[in-house]
Amino acid sequence: MSDITDLSLADLRDALKAKKVSSLEATNAYLANIEKAKALNAFVTVTADRARDMAKASDAKLAKGEGGAIEGAPLGIKDLFCTEGVQTTAGSHILEGFIPPYESSVTANLWRDGAVMLGKLNMDEFAMGSSNETSYFGPVINPWRAKGGNAPLTPGGSSGGSSTSVAAHLCAAATATDTGGSIRQPASLTATVGVKPTYGRCSRWGIVAFASSLDQAGPIARDTRDAAIMLRSMAGHDPKDSTSVNRPVPDYEKSLGASVKGLRIGVPKEYRLDGMPAEIEKLWAQGIAWFRDAGCKIVDISLPLTKYALPVYYIVAPAEASSNLARYDGVRYGHRAKEFSDVQSMYANSRAEGFGKEVQRRIMIGTYVLSAGYYDAYYIKAQKVRKRILDEFNDAFKKVDLILTPSSPSAAFALGEKSDDPVQMYLNDVFTVTANLAGLPGASVPAGLDAKGLPLGLQLIAKPFDEETMFKGMFALEQAAGFRARPEAWWG
Amino acid sequence: MSVDKDIVRKVARLARLAVPEDRLEPLTAELNGILKWIEQLNEVDVAGVEAMTSTVDMKLPMREDVLQSGPTGGGQPDNVVKNAPRTEDHFFVVPKVVE
Numbered sequence: 001m002s003d004i005t006d007l008s009l010a011d012l013r014d015a016l017k018a019k020k021v022s023s024l025e026a027t028n029a030y031l032a033n034i035e036k037a038k039a040l041n042a043f044v045t046v047t048a049d050r051a052r053d054m055a056k057a058s059d060a061k062l063a064k065g066e067g068g069a070i071e072g073a074p075l076g077i078k079d080l081f082c083t084e085g086v087q088t089t090a091g092s093h094i095l096e097g098f099i100p101p102y103e104s105s106v107t108a109n110l111w112r113d114g115a116v117m118l119g120k121l122n123m124d125e126f127a128m129g130s131s132n133e134t135s136y137f138g139p140v141i142n143p144w145r146a147k148g149g150n151a152p153l154t155p156g157g158s159s160g161g162s163s164t165s166v167a168a169h170l171c172a173a174a175t176a177t178d179t180g181g182s183i184r185q186p187a188s189l190t191a192t193v194g195v196k197p198t199y200g201r202c203s204r205w206g207i208v209a210f211a212s213s214l215d216q217a218g219p220i221a222r223d224t225r226d227a228a229i230m231l232r233s234m235a236g237h238d239p240k241d242s243t244s245v246n247r248p249v250p251d252y253e254k255s256l257g258a259s260v261k262g263l264r265i266g267v268p269k270e271y272r273l274d275g276m277p278a279e280i281e282k283l284w285a286q287g288i289a290w291f292r293d294a295g296c297k298i299v300d301i302s303l304p305l306t307k308y309a310l311p312v313y314y315i316v317a318p319a320e321a322s323s324n325l326a327r328y329d330g331v332r333y334g335h336r337a338k339e340f341s342d343v344q345s346m347y348a349n350s351r352a353e354g355f356g357k358e359v360q361r362r363i364m365i366g367t368y369v370l371s372a373g374y375y376d377a378y379y380i381k382a383q384k385v386r387k388r389i390l391d392e393f394n395d396a397f398k399k400v401d402l403i404l405t406p407s408s409p410s411a412a413f414a415l416g417e418k419s420d421d422p423v424q425m426y427l428n429d430v431f432t433v434t435a436n437l438a439g440l441p442g443a444s445v446p447a448g449l450d451a452k453g454l455p456l457g458l459q460l461i462a463k464p465f466d467e468e469t470m471f472k473g474m475f476a477l478e479q480a481a482g483f484r485a486r487p488e489a490w491w492g
Numbered sequence: 493m494s495v496d497k498d499i500v501r502k503v504a505r506l507a508r509l510a511v512p513e514d515r516l517e518p519l520t521a522e523l524n525g526i527l528k529w530i531e532q533l534n535e536v537d538v539a540g541v542e543a544m545t546s547t548v549d550m551k552l553p554m555r556e557d558v559l560q561s562g563p564t565g566g567g568q569p570d571n572v573v574k575n576a577p578r579t580e581d582h583f584f585v586v587p588k589v590v591e
Contacts, residue, residue: 097575098575099574099575101563101568101571101574101575102563102564102571103563199547199548200547200548200550213545213546213547239553239555240564242552242553243546243548245548245550305536307532308532308533308535308536311529311530311531311532311533312533314526314529314530315530315533322507326508329508330577331576331577331584331586332572332573332575332576332584333575333576333577334575334577335577336577336578340587342587342588343586343587343588343589344508345510346586346587347508348505348508348509348510349510351507351508351509351510352509352510352511355509360509360511361519361522361523361526363507363509364500364503364504364507364509364519364523365523365526365527367503367506367507368495368499368503368523368527371503371506374493377493378530380543381533381538382533383543383544383545384538384541384542384543384544385533385536385538385541386544387541387542387543387544388536388538388541390544390547421525422522422525422526423525423526423529437547438547439547439548464547464548
């Protein structure tokens with residue numbers, strides 16, 4: 001075997017079952033890659049000892065011909081998932097040193113299926129950000145660089161540790177979460193596959209909460225097959241999350257390779273933005289042509305409320321966040337200020353020291369839009385517009401099976417390029433946020449490179465709980481694009 | 493609608509965030525930038541539309557009102573206080589609240 005870490009999750013799984021490699025070999029190879037890739041800053045915590053113990057346990061099972069669906073496969077876990085006995089920070093100073101006494105349901109599902117944990121992945125603080133620059137532990141660096149340049153680029157956010165570690169082969173696949181685009185935008189910027197399933201498909205229990213009506217867990221993986229394998233293990237009903245939906249989890253891998261002939265692909269004209277780079281427009285047209293050539297029916301659709309999705313999001317998400325983050329008071333867990341005069345100043349100082357600038361900004365917006373006198377004008381209004389956006393999607397899905405759009409309005413940008421203007425940064429999620437508001441599954445698949453040699457993704461959005469059709473479409477897109485480019489390993 | 497320094501000071505107090513006096517002005521400008529952008533929602537007609545509460549069309553499940561077992565269950569005071577900055581005999585210690 002040339003390099004175990006170049007095997008896809010699917011190939012590694014098969015090699016492990018066939019005993020051509022051991023989980024310990026794979027785990028050690030990944031740990032060596034992580035050690036060499038410190039410049040990427042993808043991990044907050046590396047759990048080398050635990051990884052080797054889990055790998056040995058997997059090897060013992062595999063030797064007996066036993067083990068789960070992904071027995072022995074080494075994964076990275078976004079630091080938003082609580083992991084029993086292992087520090088979980090959510091990228092925040094306020095949770096630095098927090099060691100959960102329990103395991104999130106999604107990660108518990110992965111360990112049930114035999115996965116090995118390599119460590120916890122860096123992310124924007126409390127998943128609030130699109131560039132990984134809001135992390136208390138410093139930004140993650142994209143393994144991709146512009147042709148001929150060496151300026152550090154963002155891997156997207158908030159799941160930037162997940163996208164970078166998958167793109168740089170620091171893990172076989174990673175968990176991620178998506179509240180407004182935090183799986184799909186980083187996937188687009190790193191040439192990885194990111195899947196945000198239907199709201200309710202994965203349990204939110206044990207995932208540090210940001211905006212509970214929008215948060216969903218999903219995988220970032222090297223290709224569509226790997227993402228299908230990951231989602232099957234992550235998903236499932238959980239009584240501990242009252243919004244978790246009780247329906248069977250299909251074997252998504254079975255959808256791959258099925259003919260897409262006759263599928264109706266919707267193309268929403270409102271996703272054609274003023275000032276959108278011509279390359280993204282061109283790639284989108286190319287995507288449409290690929291589906292047409294595969295025998296799909298291309299249907300022009302209209303989603304007129306698209307431009308209002310981000311303003312709705314920036315009311316609903318901060319409102320829910322201000323409520324969810326009220327729990328960080330320096331009493332039961334998390335950072336407590338050293339200096340204070342009474343219990344009120346202890347709360348206020350602990351929170352001011354523990355939360356970063358963007359998190360505080362969003363708590364302020366959320367507190368304001370929920371406060372007496374403003375609640376109806378902002379929050380209720382936003383929830384009404386959100387309902388109309390949902391209705392618009394429901395109408396569109398009477399005519400189409402999937403919707404095809406670009407994943408992000410630009411390729412990877414330089415660190416610092418957009419961090420001075422919050423609204424500019426928020427616009428990164430313009431194509432992804434609608435699926436969160438409507439609870440729909442969405443996925444980004446690498447489709448091409450721009451003139452600077454940076455990857456760009458295309459997004460597919462599907463009907464609720466129709467991830468199978470989405471995977472079918474993703475696989476067809478992946479086959480047509482034939483994307484093979486890899487970043488040059490400058491990081492060591 | 494826009495906010496002024498006094499409203500920002502009040503919201504910070506509601507949010508239990510200590511904002512230094514010299515940060516109030518810039519924070520007011522930042523928040524107004526965001527609020528101004530959000531204002532475009534006024535263009536949308538929502539007459540007769542019901543505010544959305546959930547994307548999933550389902551009834552919230554009910555469970556028996558009994559002590560759970562496992563990680564959400566009772567009988568684990570050590571775990572409950574494990575991550576607290578200051579504790580004493582399974583109590584959280586805070587500054588004096590009542591004189």
